[in-house]
Amino acid sequence: MGKQNEALKLAIKDELIGEFRSLGARSGAVIPAGWLYDEFLPSLSGKEERALEETVAEMIREGIIEYVPGSRPTYRLTGKGAEMLC
Numbered sequence: 001m002g003k004q005n006e007a008l009k010l011a012i013k014d015e016l017i018g019e020f021r022s023l024g025a026r027s028g029a030v031i032p033a034g035w036l037y038d039e040f041l042p043s044l045s046g047k048e049e050r051a052l053e054e055t056v057a058e059m060i061r062e063g064i065i066e067y068v069p070g071s072r073p074t075y076r077l078t079g080k081g082a083e084m085l086c
Contacts, residue, residue: 008051013059015040017085020077025085033072 016031019040023029044052056075059065064081068074077085 005051008048009055009058012048012052012055016055016059016065016075020081021085023077025077025082027077027079027082029077029082030068031074031076033070033074036074037072 019031019035020029023031041049041052056065059075059081060067062080063078064084065075066078068076
């Protein structure tokens with residue numbers, strides 16, 4: 001179960017990173033709320049949603065992304081995250 005969860009978290013991280021790459025992988029890029037809430041989240045199972053929560057928390061702790069509050073909260077790529085993608 002542990003290896004499976006780690007693989008799931010890695011796949012989710014790759015999906016988020018892919019979205020930032022599609023935005024130009026620049027510092028300050030914000031994942032569009034429409035993509036996050038209308039496309040990505042509805043495609044996840046309950047187990048994948050829990051893995052997403054863990055993955056996002058880890059990426060925030062690592063300084064790769066930061067939380068963007070709002071009516072539909074989303075995430076912003078940090079300078080460190082942008083450097084990692086280059």
